[in-house]
Amino acid sequence: MKKIKISRRAKEQSDKYRTFFGALSKGMLKKAKGAFCDFEKHSVPFETDFVYRYYHDSFKIFGFQMSIERLLKILLIFAGKHEKIDIITLRRMNFNKNFIQLIQDALSIKMHTGGMKKSEWQKMTSAYFNVKHIVSATIQTVEDFLNGNIFISPLDYHTALFLAVWNFELVVRYGLLPVEKYDLRILREHGSKDVKKAVQIYLRKANAISKAGGKK
Numbered sequence: 101m102k103k104i105k106i107s108r109r110a111k112e113q114s115d116k117y118r119t120f121f122g123a124l125s126k127g128m129l130k131k132a133k134g135a136f137c138d139f140e141k142h143s144v145p146f147e148t149d150f151v152y153r154y155y156h157d158s159f160k161i162f163g164f165q166m167s168i169e170r171l172l173k174i175l176l177i178f179a180g181k182h183e184k185i186d187i188i189t190l191r192r193m194n195f196n197k198n199f200i201q202l203i204q205d206a207l208s209i210k211m212h213t214g215g216m217k218k219s220e221w222q223k224m225t226s227a228y229f230n231v232k233h234i235v236s237a238t239i240q241t242v243e244d245f246l247n248g249n250i251f252i253s254p255l256d257y258h259t260a261l262f263l264a265v266w267n268f269e270l271v272v273r274y275g276l277l278p279v280e281k282y283d284l285r286i287l288r289e290h291g292s293k294d295v296k297k298a299v300q301i302y303l304r305k306a307n308a309i310s311k312a313g314g315k316k
Contacts, residue, residue, distance in 0.1 A: 116194065117268050121245060122291040123180065129242055132177045136235055139170060143232075157215030164224045168206055171231045175238060196265045199234070202227045237261040246294055248301025250284075 146167065153161035172185045179193060187204045206227030209220050216224075237258035244259070255263070288299045 118286050120179070120266070122287055122295055124178065124242055124246060125292045125294045126246060128177055128180075129239070129246060132174055132235075132239055132242075135174045135177070136239060139167075139174065143167070154216060154221050159211060159213045161216055161221075161224070162209075162211045164228055165207055165209070168203065168224075168228050168231055171228075171235050172203070175231070175235050178238060178242060194267050196267045199230065199265050202230055234261060234265050238266070246298050248298050248305060250298070250302045 146163070150161055150164050150167075153163075169185050172190075176185070176189075176193075187200060187207070190200045190203060202223075205223040209223065240258040241262040284299055284303070288296055291299065
């Protein structure tokens with residue numbers, strides 16, 4: 101069998117991947133879920149209001165930018181970041197370049213009166229729609245992981261979206277997901293208490309499936 105040559109960037113992503121998941125905790129998850137639940141509770145009326153403001157030519161439409169920043173703050177809970185939300189932070193954390201560009205396009209629009217151009221509206225709504233779904237996908241992926249569901253192939257939509265935006269696409273392409281013995285050992289030895297428990301749950305499930313298959 102021909103050995104696959106893994107690029108340096110893929111290996112860097114793999115290291116970042118193990119670091120990210122090794123630091124996760126149920127405390128992080130609870131905080132992010134609470135913040136997102138609170139956001140969603142008020143988002144529907146605000147979303148409708150923002151759409152209305154576009155047709156009303158009101159400067160209040162720029163409230164969309166605050167909503168985007170609020171969602172980014174929730175997203176960065178999982179990275180242990182409590183710093184100012186800006187493009188430099190997103191680049192330093194190596195998010196997907198297309199995601200960064202969407203956010204930059206939306207947040208770089210300067211507040212003004214006299215209505216919003218269609219191009220500005222499209223940038224703002226596109227960024228908001230994307231980051232809202234990405235926060236939801238990240239929360240679901242982390243919750244699955246901490247429950248011992250460590251990425252069973254084929255990947256579901258929220259896990260695939262999470263991997264793409266957090267810039268782990270090469271990890272997926274080369275099969276460097278943390279279901280390999282090396283990655284599981286690293287997570288079990290150096291991960292947080294909740295991560296170690298998640299690995300134990302995963303291994304119990306995997307062993308049960310293996311034994312059930314052997315009896316057939």
